Amino acid sequence: MNPVPPTPSQDAAQPERRGFLGVAAAGLAGILLAPGVRLIEIAQAAPAAGAATAGADPQVRWGMLIDSTKCSSGCTDCVTACRTENGLPENPGTTGAQWIRKIEIKEIRTGKTQSLPVMCQHCAEPPCVDVCPTGASFKRADGIVLVDKHICIGCRYCVMACPYKARSFVHEPQTNQKPDVPRGMGTVEGCTMCVHKVDRGEQPACVQACSAAGHGAIVFGNLNDPTSEISKRVRAIQTSQLRADLKLDPGVRYHGI
Amino acid sequence: MRTREDIRNFWLVAVLAGAITAVGLGAAHYMELHGHIVTGMNNQVVWGLPHVFAIFMIVAASGVLNVASIGSVFGQTVYKPRAPLSGLLCIALLMGGLMVLMLDLGRPDRVIVAATHYNFKSVFAWNVFLYSGMTAIVAVYLWTMFERRMNKYSKPAGLAALVWRFVLTTGTGSIFAFLVARQAYQSALLAPLFIVLSFGWGLAVFLVTQSTMYAWEGRVLDGAIRRRMARLLGVFIAASMYLVAVYHLTNLYYAKQAAFERFLLVDGGLYPLLFWGGYVLVGSVLPLLLLFHPKLSSARYTFAASALVVVGAFAFLYVFIIGGQAFPLEIFPGHTVSSSFGDGAIASYAPSLPEFLLGVGGLGAALLLTVVGVRAFDFMPQDDFVSAKS
Numbered sequence: 001m002n003p004v005p006p007t008p009s010q011d012a013a014q015p016e017r018r019g020f021l022g023v024a025a026a027g028l029a030g031i032l033l034a035p036g037v038r039l040i041e042i043a044q045a046a047p048a049a050g051a052a053t054a055g056a057d058p059q060v061r062w063g064m065l066i067d068s069t070k071c072s073s074g075c076t077d078c079v080t081a082c083r084t085e086n087g088l089p090e091n092p093g094t095t096g097a098q099w100i101r102k103i104e105i106k107e108i109r110t111g112k113t114q115s116l117p118v119m120c121q122h123c124a125e126p127p128c129v130d131v132c133p134t135g136a137s138f139k140r141a142d143g144i145v146l147v148d149k150h151i152c153i154g155c156r157y158c159v160m161a162c163p164y165k166a167r168s169f170v171h172e173p174q175t176n177q178k179p180d181v182p183r184g185m186g187t188v189e190g191c192t193m194c195v196h197k198v199d200r201g202e203q204p205a206c207v208q209a210c211s212a213a214g215h216g217a218i219v220f221g222n223l224n225d226p227t228s229e230i231s232k233r234v235r236a237i238q239t240s241q242l243r244a245d246l247k248l249d250p251g252v253r254y255h256g257i
Numbered sequence: 258m259r260t261r262e263d264i265r266n267f268w269l270v271a272v273l274a275g276a277i278t279a280v281g282l283g284a285a286h287y288m289e290l291h292g293h294i295v296t297g298m299n300n301q302v303v304w305g306l307p308h309v310f311a312i313f314m315i316v317a318a319s320g321v322l323n324v325a326s327i328g329s330v331f332g333q334t335v336y337k338p339r340a341p342l343s344g345l346l347c348i349a350l351l352m353g354g355l356m357v358l359m360l361d362l363g364r365p366d367r368v369i370v371a372a373t374h375y376n377f378k379s380v381f382a383w384n385v386f387l388y389s390g391m392t393a394i395v396a397v398y399l400w401t402m403f404e405r406r407m408n409k410y411s412k413p414a415g416l417a418a419l420v421w422r423f424v425l426t427t428g429t430g431s432i433f434a435f436l437v438a439r440q441a442y443q444s445a446l447l448a449p450l451f452i453v454l455s456f457g458w459g460l461a462v463f464l465v466t467q468s469t470m471y472a473w474e475g476r477v478l479d480g481a482i483r484r485r486m487a488r489l490l491g492v493f494i495a496a497s498m499y500l501v502a503v504y505h506l507t508n509l510y511y512a513k514q515a516a517f518e519r520f521l522l523v524d525g526g527l528y529p530l531l532f533w534g535g536y537v538l539v540g541s542v543l544p545l546l547l548l549f550h551p552k553l554s555s556a557r558y559t560f561a562a563s564a565l566v567v568v569g570a571f572a573f574l575y576v577f578i579i580g581g582q583a584f585p586l587e588i589f590p591g592h593t594v595s596s597s598f599g600d601g602a603i604a605s606y607a608p609s610l611p612e613f614l615l616g617v618g619g620l621g622a623a624l625l626l627t628v629v630g631v632r633a634f635d636f637m638p639q640d641d642f643v644s645a646k647s
Contacts, residue, residue: 097300108592130376130378130379131380153368155362171299186363
């Protein structure tokens with residue numbers, strides 16, 4: 001073993017080191033500052049928050065009741081209507097957005113089969129809202145869970161957190177978007193309960209399509225209003241929540257499962 | 258004094274690390290232009306290979322600081338001269354990991370939003386503070402070590418860094434632990450598991466770096482010091498295996514988790530292979546053999562063992578992160594399910610070149626920071642001084 005003698009004096013290397021440090025520090029400062037300055041410009045270019053809107057009514061809790069006994073296997077009218085209404089891809093692969101999908105289920109023990117649509121359950125305690133670092137995932141006062149496309153950074157933590165697989169990440173540049181439903185590559189999205197229609201006093205597209213097909217398997221309405229159709233039905237028949245064990249209090253109820 | 262060869266070597270490594278970083282940045286730019294469609298990720302596996310790299314670096318960053326803590330907080334003289342290098346590696350790995358994490362965002366251009374909009378219920382938002390705080394505390398800690406007037410504050414700074422690193426790794430583990438939706442995660446064990454994993458991964462990274470630096474300078478690390486650190490690595494590996502075993506055993510205890518565990522450990526194809534072959538065999542058993550076998554006591558076996566621990570870490574994280582997402586969510590217990598959205602089906606994921614290059618770019622950035630730091634400051638452990646003084 002040949003131990004190398006320690007450097008005689010640290011001062012001998014000082015001028016060279018100082019010069020190097022100076023250049024390195026200046027370079028590093030430039031690298032760190034330039035993107036920051038650019039990002040501040042981008043942030044300031046965003047429109048001012050709080051543009052005038054009427055605001056959602058906190059007295060309302062929008063919800064849906066899905067009657068799987070009326071839902072027909074093979075019928076995908078609700079899915080098609082959602083895609084048309086929101087400008088979603090018609091044939092999504094594994095990377096395409098699916099805000100609502102039909103799931104075929106078969107009970108292992110009895111062999112009983114059913115078909116039902118699953119979408120964002122618009123939870124009262126939404127895990128996606130809890131985990132979102134920027135607050136882009138949020139719940140409106142009337143219970144509709146949405147994504148603010150302006151502050152979503154695309155971290156996909158909400159996709160990880162959602163027990164219903166209700167969220168999609170936009171993997172590709174988008175064209176031919178609907179004016180009411182802005183979408184953006186690199187952000188996360190999900191069923192909006194057709195908030196743009198609901199705010200106009202209309203029913204969500206999937207509900208309309210299901211009625212038009214003659215199934216009437218989806219009822220939409222205000223769960224807080226005891227006189228509403230949905231409230232009456234929920235009181236009269238047995239309903240269940242998906243993943244009720246998580247106690248998320250979803251706004252979407254199911255009958256017949 | 259530096260020889261001409263030294264200077265040439267420095268620039269060689271610095272340029273190489275810079276080039277790797279640049280390729281990573283280029284890959285990130287490509288991903289930003291085209292979207293995540295150019296990665297292997299999809300709507301079932303939304304966190305891919307970049308997360309494996311990023312989480313490795315962030316977990317190892319907190320673990321690598323242990324070397325400093327053992328020195329300045331617990332007063333072990335052998336570790337004290339290694340504290341500066343340990344602090345530098347901590348910052349470098351943290352920066353590398355964060356670079357990958359941020360550039361893998363869907364909208365990396367909006368990263369400033371993560372600093373202007375906070376949701377304090379989000380573990381991610383906590384981590385923004387934990388990571389920046391860690392960098393600041395370690396920077397101060399390094400200052401107290403280098404600046405003679407500040408030396409007396411080195412111990413409290415070291416203690417603060419030690420406490421912070423525990424909180425930080427708890428935060429990293431909690432990113433997964435709080436995901437109630439997924440069978441792979443939702444376990445309070447993940448916080449302590451990540452802390453113990455960080456001990457091993459951090460020390461392994463430290464030993465690899467230290468060996469490389471000594472070889473570069475043509476010096477030989479004292480055998481007693483090396484054996485001591487090797488033994489410690491062995492203890493960390495064993496402790497990690499214990500907690501990983503407990504994590505899987507608790508899952509196996511619950512009937513509802515049996516299918517998931519079966520997928521991960523037995524019939525999930527690549528995932529059991531990576532778990533048993535990558536993490537258990539290559540990343541744990543083999544290193545233990547290399548570290549403790551009486552006939553394998555030379556320096557190169559310690560180096561090999563450390564490198565294998567790093568390989569095992571990647572295998573573990575791949576199984577944990579990707580495998581955990583590949584297994585379908587159980588929305589209808591007791592039912593078989595099928596849909597157009599992959600319900601009830603095992604998701605497929607094949608990493609693409611850009612995301613791999615982004616991950617490697619993060620490692621390159623960590624290497625670049627380390628090389629420049631070592632060059633600019635005195636990070637080389639000086640055991641000769643210690644033995645002369647004591």
